[in-house]
Amino acid sequence: MKVTLTVNGSHRELDVPPLMRLIDALRGPLGLTGTKEGCAEGECGACTVLLDGDPVCSCLVPVGQCAGRSVTTVEGLGSIDHLAPLQRMFVDHGGAQCGICTPGMLVAAEALLRRTPKPTEAEIREGLAGNLCRCTGYQRIVESVKAAAELRGDRGEGAA
Amino acid sequence: MSLTDLESYELLHAPSLAALVALVADRHASGLHTVLLAGGTDWLVEQESRPPLPSGVEHPVVLDVSRMPELRALEVVSGEGGDRLRVGAAVTYLELRRSAVVGERAPLLARMAADVGALQIQARGTIGGNLATASPAADGVAALAALDADVLVESVRGRRTIPFSALQTGYKTSTRAPDEVLVAVEIALPSRGAPFVWRKVAARRAQAISKVALAGVAEVEDGRVTRFGVGMASVAPVTARLPTVRALALSRPIAEIDAASVDRAVEADVSPIDDVRSTRDYRLHCAKALVRAWLRQLGARG
Ligand SMILES: Cc1cc2nc3c(=O)[nH]c(=O)nc-3n(C[C@H](O)[C@H](O)[C@H](O)COP(=O)(O)OP(=O)(O)OC[C@H]3O[C@@H](n4cnc5c(N)ncnc54)[C@H](O)[C@@H]3O)c2cc1C
Numbered sequence: 001m002k003v004t005l006t007v008n009g010s011h012r013e014l015d016v017p018p019l020m021r022l023i024d025a026l027r028g029p030l031g032l033t034g035t036k037e038g039c040a041e042g043e044c045g046a047c048t049v050l051l052d053g054d055p056v057c058s059c060l061v062p063v064g065q066c067a068g069r070s071v072t073t074v075e076g077l078g079s080i081d082h083l084a085p086l087q088r089m090f091v092d093h094g095g096a097q098c099g100i101c102t103p104g105m106l107v108a109a110e111a112l113l114r115r116t117p118k119p120t121e122a123e124i125r126e127g128l129a130g131n132l133c134r135c136t137g138y139q140r141i142v143e144s145v146k147a148a149a150e151l152r153g154d155r156g157e158g159a160a
Numbered sequence: 161m162s163l164t165d166l167e168s169y170e171l172l173h174a175p176s177l178a179a180l181v182a183l184v185a186d187r188h189a190s191g192l193h194t195v196l197l198a199g200g201t202d203w204l205v206e207q208e209s210r211p212p213l214p215s216g217v218e219h220p221v222v223l224d225v226s227r228m229p230e231l232r233a234l235e236v237v238s239g240e241g242g243d244r245l246r247v248g249a250a251v252t253y254l255e256l257r258r259s260a261v262v263g264e265r266a267p268l269l270a271r272m273a274a275d276v277g278a279l280q281i282q283a284r285g286t287i288g289g290n291l292a293t294a295s296p297a298a299d300g301v302a303a304l305a306a307l308d309a310d311v312l313v314e315s316v317r318g319r320r321t322i323p324f325s326a327l328q329t330g331y332k333t334s335t336r337a338p339d340e341v342l343v344a345v346e347i348a349l350p351s352r353g354a355p356f357v358w359r360k361v362a363a364r365r366a367q368a369i370s371k372v373a374l375a376g377v378a379e380v381e382d383g384r385v386t387r388f389g390v391g392m393a394s395v396a397p398v399t400a401r402l403p404t405v406r407a408l409a410l411s412r413p414i415a416e417i418d419a420a421s422v423d424r425a426v427e428a429d430v431s432p433i434d435d436v437r438s439t440r441d442y443r444l445h446c447a448k449a450l451v452r453a454w455l456r457q458l459g460a461r462g
């Protein structure tokens with residue numbers, strides 16, 4: 001089945017089985033391996049991407065349901081050479097250790113900050129409640145998101 | 161994992177609800193299986209854990225209903241009996257949370273939706289999927305029970321309404337025929353500002369299936385309850401409607417209802433079990449405590 005969709009702002013056309021999981025389409029034919037797979041059943045959030053701006057588990061989305069829609073992955077936030085402020089804050093504040101949960105955390109945090117540019121700690125924790133981390137204990141992740149919100153606020157990058 | 165055979169399935173989009181029900185009926189008549197795919201948060205997880213299909217078995221056809229306009233209504237319909245809220249089967253939890261009209265007129269639904277899974281699940285999971293999976297632990301179904309929702313289904317034989325009280329017949333069984341598609345649910349809107357309750361007891365706030373959950377909505381006039389609906393998850397083979405508790409709440413001035421009679425009513429209405437998530441005793445304890453607290457909120461004694 002031909003599926004056309006927008007991935008990180010670029011128009012892409014795929015010829016894939018429609019029930020291929022979005023995560024497999026991203027990591028395979030689309031060559032975007034930033035998105036990680038943890039549990040494969042919607043529990044851990046490692047595979048989180050934005051679908052039309054909302055966070056979803058790409059392990060539970062058939063690519064055929066993404067036709068005509070827009071997908072944002074961690075690669076869409078920034079690159080190694082040009083880290084987005086949110087990514088930079090995860091580095092500076094120890095929000096990433098092994099890094100498996102990090103792409104999903106970043107994408108979930110991005111979704112949060114777009115809608116809620118100045119989140120309370122409770123809002124940050126709710127926004128990241130679907131993302132598990134086995135390394136950091138979460139505190140540093142929450143601090144990274146707080147710092148990113150402040151930075152974005154200063155630069156007027158709040159709502160997208 | 162059986163994800164490899166999934167890649168040989170077809171995914172179809174029906175051009176209209178009429179075409180969808182016709183296709184479902186045709187295939188059903190020939191003994192073929194059709195999957196209606198909404199958010200996939202139940203169905204895809206089931207696919208992960210099932211054994212691969214034996215060779216030679218025809219694959220089911222999967223029909224994407226997630227964007228079918230007829231299943232996407234979220235609106236107030238005014239009628240003789242007052243205002244009713246229609247929620248299409250393919251409306252997601254996140255849409256319920258974000259809807260101004262739901263927040264204002266049926267806040268129970270918004271509150272419940274905020275406790276389903278986490279945002280990633282709320283952005284995909286639908287009311288129709290929750291109803292069709294028909295788990296006794298389903299949070300959305302508990303809220304619909306409390307609101308005494310009417311369930312609208314359609315097939316080639318036409319559209320009909322199943323009152324919630326006539327829907328569930330046993331563990332994951334219902335009076336909806338296999339070829340009937342869930343279209344929407346409709347609820348008689350409670351008066352503005354009517355008291356409601358949503359309490360979910362689970363291992364943690366997010367991504368946890370209810371050990372017990374209580375949904376409730378009421379209207380109180382001059383110290384008497386005039387409308388009272390409750391739905392409870394995970395205390396019976398079906399979503400519990402707590403008929404004895406309902407009758408008690410409506411039977412006398414609310415201030416005359418005491419804790420002991422509430423406990424007896426709850427005991428008559430639930431039959432919890434021990435399972436991986438909790439025990440019969442703990443569930444019974446929670447069920448009583450939640451109903452007592454809800455009735456106290458409305459003015460009951462103790
Ligand atoms: C990590 C995780 C956490 C979860 N947490 C919760 C929770 O806290 N509370 C809770 O209640 N549930 C929870 N769930 C379960 C699930 O998200 C809900 O039951 C959800 O409402 C299912 O909706 P869906 O659209 O994703 O269904 P799908 O998976 O698309 O479909 C489920 C079933 O419904 C059928 N169906 C779908 N639409 C229709 C229709 N219009 N007519 C007829 N049949 C239809 C499908 O054919 C399928 O059999 C969770 C799931 C996951 C993976």
Ligand code: FES
Nearest residue numbers: 038039040045059
């Ligand atoms: S891999 Fe998708 S939620 Fe865990």
Ligand code: FES
Nearest residue numbers: 097098133134135
């Ligand atoms: S940094 Fe290792 S899982 Fe989060």
